[in-house]
Amino acid sequence: MVQFVHPSREEITLAGVLGALADPMRLRIVKSLVAQNACMSCTEAAPCPEMAKSTLSNHFRILREAGLIRTSKQGVQHRNVLREEDINARFPKLLKTILSCPE
Amino acid sequence: MVQFVHPSREEITLAGVLGALADPMRLRIVKSLVAQNACMSCTEAAPCPEMAKSTLSNHFRILREAGLIRTSKQGVQHRNVLREEDINARFPKLLKTILSCPE
DNA sequence: TCAATAGTTCAATACTAGTGAACTATTGAA
DNA sequence: TTCAATAGTTCACTAGTATTGAACTATTGA
Numbered sequence: 001m002v003q004f005v006h007p008s009r010e011e012i013t014l015a016g017v018l019g020a021l022a023d024p025m026r027l028r029i030v031k032s033l034v035a036q037n038a039c040m041s042c043t044e045a046a047p048c049p050e051m052a053k054s055t056l057s058n059h060f061r062i063l064r065e066a067g068l069i070r071t072s073k074q075g076v077q078h079r080n081v082l083r084e085e086d087i088n089a090r091f092p093k094l095l096k097t098i099l100s101c102p103e
Numbered sequence: 104m105v106q107f108v109h110p111s112r113e114e115i116t117l118a119g120v121l122g123a124l125a126d127p128m129r130l131r132i133v134k135s136l137v138a139q140n141a142c143m144s145c146t147e148a149a150p151c152p153e154m155a156k157s158t159l160s161n162h163f164r165i166l167r168e169a170g171l172i173r174t175s176k177q178g179v180q181h182r183n184v185l186r187e188e189d190i191n192a193r194f195p196k197l198l199k200t201i202l203s204c205p206e
Numbered sequence: 207t208c209a210a211t212a213g214t215t216c217a218a219t220a221c222t223a224g225t226g227a228a229c230t231a232t233t234g235a236a
Numbered sequence: 237t238t239c240a241a242t243a244g245t246t247c248a249c250t251a252g253t254a255t256t257g258a259a260c261t262a263t264t265g266a
Binding site (some may be wrong): 126142145146156157159160161163164178179180 | 210211212213214215216
């Protein structure tokens with residue numbers, strides 16, 4: 001059984017969040033989650049179809065351990081949801097500002 | 104003669120900026136520069152005195168190549184100044200928001 | 207000319223990212 | 237029940253990046 005590691009709101013660090021969002025692929029994953037405003041499976045939120053599954057899995061792990069997303073199992077899929085409230089509570093306006101940057 | 108690499112305003116990337124600020128030591132360097140609101144030498148802006156010179160030099164290089172600071176030679180020292188205008192023009196409010204985050 | 211100062215560059219080691227292959231867990235059909 | 241398909245994870249390998257001591261460069265001042 002796979003156990004997901006999720007930091008508590010207090011454990012979320014600025015360095016972790018910035019580091020997680022410093023990768024263009026991970027930023028696209030987060031933007032997809034914001035655009036859909038809903039749970040998405042890993043493959044649904046994949047930034048590009050040719051990416052290796054293991055690479056994608058690794059990106060989701062980094063986002064999860066940084067506290068940006070929460071992952072839960074639902075059948076054969078993993079449902080990912082943005083932890084918007086937690087991030088906003090910890091670092092006000094940070095997410096919105098980063099996501100509204102060009103590129 | 105040492106040549107410093109500075110990206111133009113247009114060449115500054117979000118991933119580069121976030122990656123540069125994702126390190127606690129580099130974030131402290133940038134905060135020092137903001138607090139002083141002036142040029143600082145590398146040793147003046149050093150986040151902790153016991154850090155190796157080469158490590159410090161590497162951190163300044165990363166900040167420089169990300170477009171966060173501009174370095175110029177002044178005598179035996181290197182003077183570093185935050186490229187606040189360039190960053191603000193490229194990514195509005197980003198710097199201010201990140202720097203006002205706790206921790 | 208020589209020592210001190212401020213950084214950079216180099217080389218070595220240690221850690222981190224990307225990826226194919228193998229694995230696990232769930233579902234649905236025969 | 238059994239078996240194949242699906243969705244991710246974990247492992248092992250390679251390649252790139254960070255940290256640091258040592259050696260080097262450039263400037264200043266005695």
